[in-house]
């Protein structure tokens with residue numbers, strides 16, 4: 001079965017950078033009601049900001065939420081290895 005995508009035009013709520021991103025149609029068919037929340041990582045739409053986009057089940061953008069800090073950027077500052085205590 002082929003994955004079908006819907007192109008959604010997403011705009012960074014902080015700086016206005018915009019890009020069309022492909023969202024699989026299956027995401028919409030799984031949802032019967034409510035809205036879809038997608039976290040947009042840095043570098044996908046905007047090179048500087050992480051944000052969350054809310055879509056309705058028809059694939060229309062209904063809102064954005066900004067993210068001050070993403071967990072993945074916190075872990076980058078953690079030491080990669082834990083000292084083992086023997």
Ligand SMILES: [Zn+2]
Pocket residue numbers: 012013014015016017046047048049
């Ligand atoms: Zn931005």
